[in-house]
Amino acid sequence: MSKKIKLMQGNEACVEAALMAGMRFYAGYPITPSTELAELSALHLPYYGGKFIQMEDEIAGIAAAIGGSLAGLKSMTATSGPGFSLKQENIGYAAIAEIPLVIVNVQRGGPSTGLPTSPAQGDVMQAKWGTHGDHPVIALSPDSVTETFNLTIRAFNLAEKYRTPVILLTDEVVGHMREKIEIPAQEDIEIYDRVKPKENEEYVPFKTEEGEIVPRMANFGEGHRYHVTGLFHDESGFPSNSSENAEVMLDHLMNKIDNNLDDIIDYEEYMMDDAEFLIVSYGSTARTVRSAIKALRAEGIKAGMFRAITLWPSPEEKLAEISKKFDKILVAEMNLGQYVQEVQRIVKSNSEVYHIGRANGEVTTPSEIVNKVKEVL
Amino acid sequence: MSSNLINEYFRESKLPHIWCPGCSHGIVTRAIAKAIDELGLDKDKVTIVSGIGCSSRAPGYMDFNTLHTTHGRALAFATGVKLANPELDVIVITGDGDASAIGGNHLIHAARRNIDITTIVFNNNIYGMTGGQYSPTTPTGALGTTAPHGNIDKPFDIAQLAAAAGATYAARSTAYHTTQLIKYIKKGIQNKGFSLVEAASICPTYYGRKNKSGSPVKMMEHLKNNFVDVKIIDKLPEEKKAGKELMGEFKDITAPEYTAEYLKLIDRLKGAAK
Ligand SMILES: Cc1ncc(C[n+]2csc(CCOP(=O)(O)OP(=O)(O)O)c2C)c(N)n1
Ligand code: SF4
Numbered sequence: 329m330s331k332k333i334k335l336m337q338g339n340e341a342c343v344e345a346a347l348m349a350g351m352r353f354y355a356g357y358p359i360t361p362s363t364e365l366a367e368l369s370a371l372h373l374p375y376y377g378g379k380f381i382q383m384e385d386e387i388a389g390i391a392a393a394i395g396g397s398l399a400g401l402k403s404m405t406a407t408s409g410p411g412f413s414l415k416q417e418n419i420g421y422a423a424i425a426e427i428p429l430v431i432v433n434v435q436r437g438g439p440s441t442g443l444p445t446s447p448a449q450g451d452v453m454q455a456k457w458g459t460h461g462d463h464p465v466i467a468l469s470p471d472s473v474t475e476t477f478n479l480t481i482r483a484f485n486l487a488e489k490y491r492t493p494v495i496l497l498t499d500e501v502v503g504h505m506r507e508k509i510e511i512p513a514q515e516d517i518e519i520y521d522r523v524k525p526k527e528n529e530e531y532v533p534f535k536t537e538e539g540e541i542v543p544r545m546a547n548f549g550e551g552h553r554y555h556v557t558g559l560f561h562d563e564s565g566f567p568s569n570s571s572e573n574a575e576v577m578l579d580h581l582m583n584k585i586d587n588n589l590d591d592i593i594d595y596e597e598y599m600m601d602d603a604e605f606l607i608v609s610y611g612s613t614a615r616t617v618r619s620a621i622k623a624l625r626a627e628g629i630k631a632g633m634f635r636a637i638t639l640w641p642s643p644e645e646k647l648a649e650i651s652k653k654f655d656k657i658l659v660a661e662m663n664l665g666q667y668v669q670e671v672q673r674i675v676k677s678n679s680e681v682y683h684i685g686r687a688n689g690e691v692t693t694p695s696e697i698v699n700k701v702k703e704v705l
Numbered sequence: 706m707s708s709n710l711i712n713e714y715f716r717e718s719k720l721p722h723i724w725c726p727g728c729s730h731g732i733v734t735r736a737i738a739k740a741i742d743e744l745g746l747d748k749d750k751v752t753i754v755s756g757i758g759c760s761s762r763a764p765g766y767m768d769f770n771t772l773h774t775t776h777g778r779a780l781a782f783a784t785g786v787k788l789a790n791p792e793l794d795v796i797v798i799t800g801d802g803d804a805s806a807i808g809g810n811h812l813i814h815a816a817r818r819n820i821d822i823t824t825i826v827f828n829n830n831i832y833g834m835t836g837g838q839y840s841p842t843t844p845t846g847a848l849g850t851t852a853p854h855g856n857i858d859k860p861f862d863i864a865q866l867a868a869a870a871g872a873t874y875a876a877r878s879t880a881y882h883t884t885q886l887i888k889y890i891k892k893g894i895q896n897k898g899f900s901l902v903e904a905a906s907i908c909p910t911y912y913g914r915k916n917k918s919g920s921p922v923k924m925m926e927h928l929k930n931n932f933v934d935v936k937i938i939d940k941l942p943e944e945k946k947a948g949k950e951l952m953g954e955f956k957d958i959t960a961p962e963y964t965a966e967y968l969k970l971i972d973r974l975k976g977a978a979k
Contacts, residue, residue, distance in 0.1 A: 353789050374971045379788045384814040388781035391774065391811075395754075395785025398772065399793065403785070421775050548770040548786060549793045551749045555716075555765055557773035566719060566765060 345480035352378035353396030400547030420459030446689030447500035603632025727921030729880035760827035777807030837911030873898035
């Protein structure tokens with residue numbers, strides 16, 4: 329198969345990429361604006377020998393996807409708004425039980441049923457803190473159809489490599505817009521598969537081997553009988569109440585991400601070489617910011633953008649470093665102020681941080697960003 | 706015999722179990738092991754999935770692929786496991802609260818799909834793990850910590866609920882009637898479709914104490930005397946029917962099974978253009 333050029337929606341590109349990344353199991357419940365992900369998975373998966381199931385609700389969708397992953401298939405579930413809220417408990421389950429899983433959230437306006445057909449970026453903090461307790465999170469935010477494709481592949485690879493749920497946080501704009509995209513040939517796509525235990529070796533299911541990042545993962549039914557639980561457990565996989573053990577386990581969960589930030593974190597610097605003013609953004613809002621930067625530069629204001637592609641873990645080190653060059657930073661996002669808090673935490677007293685964004689279903693226009701920059705300058 | 710069962714099917718290093726003295730969860734767990742043994746299932750292919758509750762702790766002691774999930778969701782996780790790998794014998798262990806309150810929606814939909822999963826409900830008519838709150842199977846009038854003035858709710862009949870929702874095999878036995886219990890579990894596992902076997906059970910610690918049901922032995926005697934087989938109930942004189950509960954097989958039919966239908970779909974599309 330060679331590469332092909334196509335005109336595609338973001339949601340379509342996500343399913344195309346998922347299939348190429350090896351997704352063979354999808355379980356979910358339909359909800360606008362993520363529904364195409366379910367429909368296209370239902371359409372295509374059986375041709376690949378893969379399985380699609382429409383569950384009775386979103387809780388069941390993620391639960392079945394976790395089951396599918398444990399039985400050995402790369403699994404995905406997708407949702408929006410209210411459905412993302414329903415999935416939270418089992419996101420925590422996948423985190424503590426170290427189950428590879430991709431969860432797509434095509435963000436829409438909230439809270440509650442909110443604005444079903446309008447875009448938003450209001451689930452940024454929920455992606456990090458939505459499930460109870462401390463836990464690792466990887467959340468990726470694409471700003472185009474092509475990047476939706478690339479980040480979907482990455483989401484599967486990261487999920488398999490770090491044995492963790494990975495959230496692809498897109499939004500209604502990116503999910504529904506059509507763009508030209510070059511689909512690479514299958515053989516040009518790098519695919520990562522979970523490492524399985526060696527045969528005929530005593531299997532300690534939650535023990536990380538020397539020099540490896542996560543415990544090797546046996547698929548159910550392949551001969552290693554073991555226990556999986558959402559309780560704190562020891563290396564054997566069985567529940568343990570000891571606080572020493574809980575600390576060891578949580579350290580492992582956090583460290584597998586924190587010690588590999590260079591591998592996980594991704595960002596883009598746009599027109600930053602000579603920039604005198606910094607805008608931080610992500611996802612579809614970054615598209616507006618690009619137009620605004622061009623307009624500002626036409627007026628002699630040298631603005632640049634730092635775009636977080638990995639929202640969680642946040643590109644902390646890089647942002648802290650570049651913030652030293654800017655007295656003022658504007659954070660543009662489609663909510664009333666979420667990632668701006670993370671930016672403030674990171675840049676500390678290096679820069680004064682401003683925010684532009686709304687949550688009424690309308691995207692901020694380039695001229696509004698231009699005006700805001702002029703106002704704070 | 707039972708020590709062989711322990712050697713063969715239990716994780717001895719994980720025993721003793723957490724259950725209270727007199728709890729019947731151990732009896733029902735043993736019945737499951739016995740059924741698996743009598744059927745000669747391949748241990749590597751058996752997957753036992755549970756939710757949260759005292760009963761849902763059972764899989765941790767059992768030497769199979771075991772998955773202890775979130776409260777109420779065992780059947781949804783199990784649906785994923787079974788659909789992803791239909792070769793596995795998937796068994797769900799759940800409590801009355803886990804299965805029919807928080808998990809009620811998953812129960813009726815798993816039954817409706819007729820997916821080949823065998824669900825064993827440890828029905829002790831109470832929330833044991835959280836300390837004795839009333840459940841969807843607590844009898845009207847009984848006491849629970851959240852029904853201190855007597856329960857005004859009406860109870861579910863879980864086996865009949867599953868049968869009505871589409872299960873192709875539905876039966877009820879008790880922790881006292883283990884011969885029937887083992888037989889029904891075996892038939893449930895052998896049935897190619899969704900099977901539900903309810904095991905009427907006892908929780909002496911909370912239900913028993915709160916309702917002054919007497920010792921665990923007395924509670925077991927109640928199971929013995931109060932449950933009547935659905936096949937003979939009509940033969941009893943009216944005065945003997947009063948207050949009795951039904952056990953036995955309520956449904957045993959054949960119907961297309963979900964994962965088999967999905968595999969047929971894959972076959973049908975083979976060779977067709979994508
Ligand atoms: C989402 C959620 N809600 C509530 C609980 C608390 N909880 C744990 S077990 C349980 C009830 C268990 O009762 P049952 O399923 O009948 O099993 P038993 O303990 O009686 O065997 C409850 C309410 C929980 N763990 N998770
Ligand atoms: S609380 Fe009740 S159900 Fe739980 S172990 Fe004790 S007796 Fe059994």
